[in-house]
Ligand SMILES: [Zn+2]
């Protein structure tokens with residue numbers, strides 16, 4: 001490992017904390033990260049980098065490259081997400097959100113700060129880089145498709161990255177532990193919405209109506225049979241109906257019911273089975289009740305899968321950065337993450353960095369109103385990604401070839 005990366009990343013801690021707290025005070029929802037993107041772009045420009053703003057609406061991209069780019073060198077993509085969540089913060093922290101109902105409750109403020117740190121480190125040493133690094137600051141990770149929006153806007157175009165790397169701070173993992181493993185880490189996530197159309201009427205004359213509430217209720221129960229009775233028990237799958245809205249008054253039979261849910265899976269066959277069975281059950285149940293329905297599938301994220309070569313390279317880097325005793329593997333989680341879109345197109349590795357500190361009270365789950373993480377872990381994130389970029393550009397091509405064999 002390059003020792004200067006370790007020491008310069010540590011030296012950046014006060015800056016990282018300042019940047020992170022500023023983002024934390026001013027959280028912005030997906031595709032609305034105008035202020036955040038502005039702060040990021042200004043920092044990147046100050047570093048003398050070539051910056052593109054407005055990529056995928058509010059995304060920012062910067063290239064770090066040496067004066068003389070070696071002819072056959074590769075490009076590595078490093079990705080950082082920037083969006084907050086529609087949650088009202090209840091931490092009582094001095095740097096708590098100043099925007100009611102919006103909070104950085106997933107740690108993306110930390111990711112953005114880490115990205116600014118990586119940019120600083122790499123740009124100050126850009127002439128030592130054996131290739132190019134594309135820094136991608138992504139909007140709208142939280143189920144809104146920010147990664148795809150950036151890709152559609154050309155984030156992967158010239159120079160095309162050979163590999164992508166990224167990280168997620170994780171408040172439920174021990175401080176400074178790095179989880180790195182090949183294969184699936186996080187699940188494919190699909191959101192679905194079903195609108196059941198019945199025939200409304202008086203609550204006292206049910207025979208003149210088609211009760212959308214009743215049909216939709218049967219549908220919720222029947223959907224639960226998919227995981228219980230259709231998927232192989234050794235496969236992993238989730239079908240959750242998270243929201244159910246129907247009816248307007250106690251004495252009115254509802255004309256329309258709306259269900260929203262999510263399905264999670266790790267492989268395409270299981271996902272196809274879930275989608276097929278949901279459709280069959282919607283058809284069958286609605287027909288049985290004389291109702292009709294509309295089905296909508298959206299915000300699909302493929303599983304987050306690390307390549308063999310990417311995970312191997314990152315594991316070596318992690319051992320150097322945090323010590324072998326702090327490198328771990330965990331069972332895959334059903335969380336979805338749209339870094340998957342980049343990894344699908346530029347195989348690499350996504351790692352989790354443990355940021356829990358229970359003694360200080362930092363143990364709330366992600367997406368909770370009391371979420372926070374231990375900020376002093378941020379230099380680990382900077383060192384991991386700066387070092388993996390250098391390592392990949394120095395050796396990565398070879399690692400890919402080995403994996404290919
Ligand atoms: Zn999240």
Ligand SMILES: [Zn+2]
Pocket residue numbers: 106107108141168
């Ligand atoms: Zn997240």
